Amino acid sequence: MKHTDSISSIQLAVIIASTIIGVSLLVLPRFIAAEVGEAAILASIVGILISLISVIAITLLARKFREHTIFGCNQLLLGKYFGNLFNYMIVIVFIVIMGLEVRQFAEVLATGLLPNTPIEISIFIMIIICALVGYSNVSTFAYIHFFYLPFLLIPMFFFLFALEDIETYHLLPILGHNLSVKQFLSGAIIMTQVITNYFVIAMLIPYIKDYENCVKHGIWGFFLGALAILxxxxxxxxxxxxKELQEMYWPILSLSRIIQIPGEVLSRIDAIILITWIFAVFTTLLSYYFVIVRGTAELFRTDKYSFITVLMIPVIFVFALIPNNVYEIYEYASKITYVSLFLFIILPVCLLVIGHFRKRTGVQ
Amino acid sequence: MKRFQLKFAFVLIAVFLLSGCWDRYELEERANILALSIDIAEEGEDIEMPEVTHSKGEFPAEEKIIYKVAAQLAVPGKIMLGPGGGDTNSAETDWLLVTYGYSMKDVLSNLQQELAEKIYLGHIQLIVVSDKIAKKGLEDIMDFLKRDYEVRRTAWIMITEGEAQEILNATPPVQTVPSLYLSGTLKDAVMFGKLPKEYLGKVWIDFSDVGVDAIIPLVKPMGDHILVDGLVYFKDYQMVGTLTPTETGAILAMQGINPAGYSNVIVPGDKKGVYLVKPFKRISKISVEIQDGKPKVLIDVKIEGFVEEQLYTNDLSKEKLQELEKSASELGEKALSSLMKRLQQDESDILGIGARVRAFYPKYWNENVKTEDDWREIYKDLDIQIKMDYKILRVGMEWK
Structure with a gap:
């Protein structure tokens, strides 16, 4: 299959980074701290390393099977029926995740920015904006990510003004208090769950221009995003x-509210951080939508992308409205990510191993 | 077809250009609360509570405290910005409303009932709490402030002995908005090293932290302005004592915060003359060690200062300066030790020694301490050594 539009491996890296920085940015420190306390930093690093497996696996897969997306690889390596089962799972998981993330986004807006706007409106508009992109052109998709990445990263420098308020005794002991290995790992898994969402790159495999660099650049992009979150x-x-982290709902939002810029140039920067975060949400949801649309298209062997895009709007909308309150959103989200962790980390690794043996025995 | 395209383009442009904001909420529709004072209503006061959040007498509290809250509202349009603002009297720009209620939200609901505009807390500058509430515990009023998304974490909270409303009555002649002046007083006090940086957000962190107790600025009404009268220290959510400005300076020295705001009166060893010395650089190290299964604390304070005033004598020299340094160090050590003794007696760990033990010796903490209450027991008889090294570098424009 020949494609007229293509992306470079640098664009691939940017897509990974801007997908990682997403909705959960605001709430993530709270969840990790609630699980492992002061060991949050070490747990996050372990979580990042677990997630790194997925980047390496997918990019290696990309180098090996240049003509196929992950859907194609599934069918090729696992057989048609078994492979398609996983393909359906991927699409469903992404629909659910996207619904939940849109809902989280709308909840934050309703609590912190637009109290009178019904969340249905916020949800709907966000989905519409994502749908407007149209997923028929891959390079447009890559350019949008490329354009927004600076907007995600630059405002994070504001947090440097909070450095003087950091207390050493908040960061120590690095291993936490009375943590069992299991607790520590469950904290690390939270980090992995949140940042392993760049699965969209597995859908971009046939479009990559320079396959030689894609592993290297993929890892760079991954670290850019992951370190920003760390x-x-x-x-x-x-x-x-x-302790205080566990008491608040959106720590990063609260953090942006205590930052005072010297010289009083800006008296409140929480608005800037929130806007940044809206960009972050947009780029992340864009990647999810891409997987949903392109995945469905590939399942049904069609290229009517716009039709599928429009079709998916109400589906995602319904999933976004299922949870009854803020606690339920995060409960569902953590449940679904256990399925997604299997699909995003274990599946690519398995495919890689199977592909390796198949090549050796000459069955292709 | 062409007509249709044109129409469609028109609709599209209109959608993008004429879009509005669902949460449009104009300035003059808001009742901007700039300051709140929270008191406990005295018996015999003329308390009038409308039935807004509950029917009469049906508030399910364990111990019914009636809060008396005075809210300072900015009158829209009256506040002049820029240099022209000096003409308006502060009495014209703000409006003090007093309401009663059983909780913070209850009070504000009652207040809302009396107001045409919607209450907006986003510009709140300060919250003054009377010491009676602080002694009962601040937990109950904090939940609303933390939960409400409009309240800024950078607002100031202060405590006053007596009636908190008195503070809001202060109408300084120099500025049009009194609460801005009052919060400015505290902000400048922090800048000049007279107060630690303890705004609302920081106080919340201290309340939550294990092994750290909070401090909140103490103020006193002085007619048309206020006096920064030191600090209030807490044990958990309860106020247990106050610190004078000198003691506040000592706490700041132990925290190693620069610049220093308070001058020290020092009598040299030979009892000849009195000197006022001002520190300008302070370095403090709080180190904790575990010796024989018990924590041992060493607070090492290094101060560099200069002579500001010499009284009753005129014999400043190199030798005299050394003598001065020696007696300053001794005096400082003695003052800091007795201050720490008092804090230990009141079980208030405002320097965060417990948090340091917890951070650096997690094994000791998890085996011997475990909870904050256990830590208070240990803190009471903790061995705290204080070492002070006072250096005087300059003497001002006079040689002698």
Whole structure:
């Protein structure tokens, strides 16, 4: 299959980074601190390393099977029926995740920015904006990510003004208090769950121009996104401490509310951080929508992308409205991510191993 | 077809250009609360509570406290910005409303019932709490402030002995908005090293932290302005004592916060003359060690200062300066030790020694301490050594 539009491996890296920085940025420090307390930093690093497996697996897969997306690989390596089962799972998981993330986004807006706007409106508009992109052109998709990445990263420098409020005793002990290995790992898994959402790159495999560099650049992009998140965790833990973090709902939002810029150029920067975060949500949801649309198209062997895009709007909308309250959103989200962790990490690794043996025995 | 395209383009442009905001909420529709004072209503006061959040006498509290809250509202349109603002009297720009209620939200609901505009807390500058509430515990009033998304974490909270409303009655002649002046007083006090940076957000963090107790600025009404009268220290959510400005300076020195705001009166060893010395640089190290299964604390304070005033004598020299340094260090050590003794007696760990033990010796903490209450027991008889090294570098424009 020949494609007229293509993306470079640098664009691939940017897509990974801007997908990682997403909805959960605001709430993540709270969840990790609630699980492992002061060990949040170490747990996050372990979580990042677990997630790294997925980047390496997918990019290696990309180098090996240049003509196929992950859907194609599934069919090729696992057989048609078994492979398609996984393909359906991927699409469903992404629909659910996207619904939940849109809902989280709308909840934050309703609590912190637009109290009178019905969340249905916020949800609907966000889905519409994502749908408007149209997923028929891959390079447009890559350019949008490329354009927004600076808007995600630059405002994070504001957190540097909070460095003076960091207390050493909030960050220590690095191993936490009385943590069992199991607790520590469950904290690490939270981090993995949140940042392993760049599965969209597995849908981009046939479009990559320079396959030689895609592993290297993929890892760079991954670290760019993951370290930005780690940085937010370190600052919020250092400023608030594990106990206060557990008491608040959106620590990064609260963090942006205590930052005072010297010279009083801006008296409140929480609006800027919220806007940044809306960009972050948009780019993340864009990647999810891409997987949903392109995945469905590939399942049904069609290229009517716009039709599928429109068809998916009400589906995602319904999933977004299922949870009854803020606690339920996060309950569902953590449940679904256990399925997604299997699909995003274990599945690519398995495919890689199977592909390796198949090549050796000459069955292709 | 062409007509249709044109129509469609028109609709599209209109959608993008004429879009509005669902949460449009104009300035003059808001009742901007700039300051709140929270008191406990005295018996015999003329308390009038409308039935807004509950029917009469049906508030399910364990111990019914009636809060008396005075809210300072900015009158829209009256506040002049820029240099022209000096003409308006502060009495014209703000409006003090007093309401009663059983909780913070209850009070504000009652207040809302009396107001045409919607209450907006986003510009709140300060919250003054009377010491009676602080002694009962601040937990109950904090939940609303934390939960409400409009309240800024950078607002100031202060405590006053007596009636908190008195503070809001202060109408300084120099500025049009009194609460801005009052919060400015505290902000400048922090800048000049007279107060630690303890705004609302920081106080919340201290309340939550294990092994750290909070401090909140103490103020006193002085007619048309206020006096920063030191600090209030807490044990958990309860106020247990106050610190004078000198003691506040000592706490700041132990925290190693620069610049220093308070001068020290020092009598040299030979009892000749009195000197006022001002520190300008302070370095403090609070180190904790575990010796024989018990924590041992060493607070090492290094101060560099300069002579500001010499009284009753005129013999400043190199030798005299050394003598001065020696007696300053001794005096400082003695003052800090007795201050720490008092804090230990009141079980208030405002320097965060417990948090340091917890951070650096997690094994000791998890085996011997476990909870904050256990820590208070240990803190009471903790061995705290204080070492002070006072250096005087300059003497001002006079040689002698």
């Amino acid at each position: 940085y937010c965790i370190v600052v919020s833990l250092g400023v608030f401490g594990a």
